[in-house]
Amino acid sequence: MGNNNLKPFFDPRSVAVVGASDKPGKISNIIVRSLKAAFPGPIYPVNPKYTSVEGLKCYPSVQDIDGKVDLAIYALPAGATPDAIRSSSGKVGGAILVSGGFAEAGESGRALEKELKETARHEGIRIIGPNCMGIYDNVSRLDTFFISTERIRRPAPGGVSIISQSGSFAITAMDELASEGVGVARVISYGNRMDVNESDCLEFLADDPATTAVALYIESVEDGRRFVEAAKRCSSKKPVMAVKVGKYGAGARAALSHTGAMAGRLEVYRAAFKKAGVVELAGYEDFLAGCKVFGKDLRPEGNRVMIITDGGGMGVEIADACLAMGLEVPPLTEDVKEAIAPLFPQYFAIGNPIDLTGSATDDMFAQALEKAMSSDGFDIAIVAALWGPPALTDDLPELLSEKAVFTGKPVIICSPGGEYTRQRLGLFRKFGFPVFTTPEGAVRGAAALARNRKRADG
């Protein structure tokens, strides 16, 4: 299955919405509105009941549209869908079926999905779904996620692409990422994966220049070995991370050996992830942290963390979290000590974490970052900037970013606090930092980055 097969989904020139309604609040209406707001190509509502939908000419059938339709979105009752696909014969390249009522809905739904599958194969139409949200795409500007932007914000353009079996997981993550100023490239919710599955998407994204990292949410994979091959190819080009849910389901195998008894779903998935070079994410929080840190094009050499803070307690807390999550917090080397000593009054004990204390200035932060990260002894910096010290100004993020560029190593911002602090999170984001509001969050991010390093090294 070559990537060109998925081109209608990720680079459509024209889009039809089959079953488009003019009634606000209907799924099909929301899709038409979202497309109108952003999609640059022609949009064709299709519904014999209307002559226009949202001010666009509405067609009685797909066949009445002039020319080819790259992508059609079907928002129809399940029972009407196979016929609709049949009547799109020769006209449509790819189809997104957002409706539910198929294999997830019992015996009759399974039969319907089987019919649908045969029809689609016969007509040569590739399908995403059914029972999915479809695609939100900052490259093609396609948005089939039928939740209003008022309820679920859409992230700005960024480098991470998300592949999610669950629509609700995808939109919730998108909303949070948008609120935190983290961008995405493409988001695919593929639902029942009757045709297009996670491996197809991985194959496409491996070669997609707009995607710099891939985050997966999977309940299961369709073909284990193919998934491993696709993920391996993708991870050889860009970081691939995954949350696997349904971790503790009983294995189907009769366990007569210890090996059989212990090889549960999670263990086998972990083995598969390792083989494929996929960074395993523990769950939702890890997923968000991964999306934050992997959008940037920085890969750490190792797992040694430098902590720079103006709050001693916070520094120790971060150090603890690092050790708990398998990261190292090595002591300062003599050369780093010497380099940063002039920043401090003589009576200071200098170590890792570097505690700049309440007398911290923007420049002390910047100098400490530059000097410490110029050393070969550290791979990732966590800068925990607490805004209490009176000398700190809103120039801090920019100064830090100059030094971060200089050292070329990942720098993660941890900035816990209330209103004053929160108002300043945006400043760090503006300069491209992954920003976390808790020590644990920042360390999750660092740990995800470091796991990717391990994969790269072996």
Added chain:
Amino acid sequence: MDNREIERLVKEAVSLGKKTLVEPEAKEVLRLASIPVPRFQVVKDVTAAVEAAGRIGYPLVLKLVSPDITHKSDVGGVAVGIKDAKELELTWSQMILNVADENPVAMIEGFLIEEMAPKGVEVIVGAIKDEQFGPVAMFGVGGVAVELMKDVSFRLAPLDKKEAFEMMAEVKGFPLLTGFRGGSFKDLDAIADVIIKLAGVISSTDGLKEIEINPLIVYDEGAIAVDARAVIG
């Protein structure tokens, strides 16, 4: 590795309706895969046992062979360190009584007389076929409490030497193999070799669902598969 012979052995057992391979059969598979196993012989009666013991030499191990008993030591079906013919006869009768008590309906195919392997570090090496991902290899710290400790790691097969070493390094008990508390450094290459071979056996043998060595005893030089089982079908 003699793939054809392994395939034939498993196929034959499957055609007889067997669900598992008993220890001597599983060890025959290992032997054909060039995994070291102790010298052994299956016998049906005491006279044959004493004769076999004479050839193999004392001290030796006596084990029950029964398709109905997966974990032999749970029913008193394993006796180690037997020093002479007299002790062998005594142990034999005791074992029959044990099994009659614990599992009176178990079918007993015979007894295994086996060369006693010297002490070393016990590890477990296993391989299964997963319905979704195919062959998967396991390594861990061995012994009867393996399922309690769950100190094991997994990799998809086929795997190379580097992956086999990673599997070993992942378990908490790894230092037991690398000189923990004055112990000696064990033959990690020998373990890697067994992991790779077992993963190869499961990959290339239809009808073999699970195969496991527990324990594999590891020495400063070499390793030997002291017990094994397999699930077929």
